[in-house]
Amino acid sequence: MLHVDLDQFVAAVEVLRHPELAGKPVIVGGRGDPTERAVVSTASYEAREFGVGSGMPLRIAARKAPEAVILPVDGEAYMTASEEVMTTLRAQPGAIVQVLGWDEAFVGVQTEDPEAYARRLQQAVLERTRLHCTVGIGDTLVRAKVATGFGKPRGVFRLTADNWFEVMGDRPTIDLWGVGTKISRRLAGLGIATVSELAAAEPTRLMAEFGPRMGPWYILLGRGEGAHVVDDTPWVARGHSRETTYQQDLTEPAQVEEAVRELTARVLEDIAAEGRPVIGLTLKVRYAPFMTKVFTKKIAETFDREVVLARVLELVARIEPDRPIRLLGLRAEMPMPEDSREGHTPTRSGW
C-alpha cells in the first residue's frame, strides 16, 4: 500500500494563489496577525530554515523569521484543494483511498511495480492540482506512513519487513507514528531507547507500564507491524467540538456565559447538519496560567437546542469562580451505529 502526503500543503496552496511568494518564507497561522494569541499552522520550507515549525506561537515565529510573509488560515481554500487531490487519487487504477486529513491518505492497490505506480500518481496529482506530494510504500500502514518521511520532498521511499530494522532499528522510538514525547520518555525510563529495543521488549513489562492494549501495541509498532488493509468505509464522526482562545482572558461570569452560548450554537450547527442527536457533553476550561480542566456529562439523547444549552450551563456551574479564563471548548458526542468497531487494535496508527 501507499501513503501519500502533500508537501507543505497549506503553504503550497497559498503560493498557488500568490505566485509572487514562491521561494520566500511563508507562514500560515491564526488570523495572520503575529501580535495575537495564535500558532503556526504550516511554514514553507524557506521559513523552516529559520527554525519556524507548526505549533509554534505566531509571535515567536515572527521574531525568528522577520522577513517571512504571514498569512491567515483559510480552511475553505485548503478543503477545496484537498478534495481535488483525493478525487485524483480515487481516479487511479485499482486505488482504494483512506483519507487521513487534509493532506494525507493511504492508497491500497495491487501492482507489480509500486514505485512506477507512485510516480504516475505524483504526476497525476501535480497535473491536476499543481501540488507536489511524497509517497511512502509499505507492506503495512505503519511502514508506508513512516516511509513517507524518508521520501520528503517529492520523492518515493519503500519500507517493508525486509528493510524495516535496517532503516529504523537504531532510531529513537519517538520517530514512530504514535509515539510522542511522553511515551518515548517513559520507554527510555524502562531502558528502551531505540526501535529495535522496543521491538524486542518484554510484553509483560510494557503492559504493566501502559496497560493491556497500549503495551502490546507499542511492541508491534516497534516491529512496523499492524493493519495491512486500507479501509475506505466513510468516516462517521463520534462528535464535534469547538474551542476558542480569547485574546483577553474572561473574568466576568456574564462574559463566560455569553461565550458558552456562542460555542454551543456553533457546535450544534455541526451536529444539526448531520441530523444526529447529542448524548454527551464535555466542557474544556483553560485557566490563565496553563491549567486545563474538563467536565464531562452524559445526557439523555436529545435533538433539542434548549435542552442541550441547559445541560451545558450545568457544566458551566462547575467552573471555579474568580479565575481568569483563557480558553473555552465544548464537545458534543453523538451516538454511534451498533455495528461499528469493537475490539480493534489501538487505532490512530493501526485501524
Add this chain to the structure above:
DNA sequence: TCTGGGGTCCTAGGACCC
C-alpha cells in the same frame, strides 16, 4: 505577557449491580 483548533482512543478509579 509562549502553547490553535479539530479530532481519536486508552486508562484509572469509583459507583453500582448480581
Add this chain to the structure above:
DNA sequence: TCTGGGGTCCTAGGACCC
C-alpha cells in the same frame, strides 16, 4: 483467618495525530 469475583457505566485525565 475481616472483606469474593465478575461485570457495566460514568467521569476525569492523558496521549497522540494532522
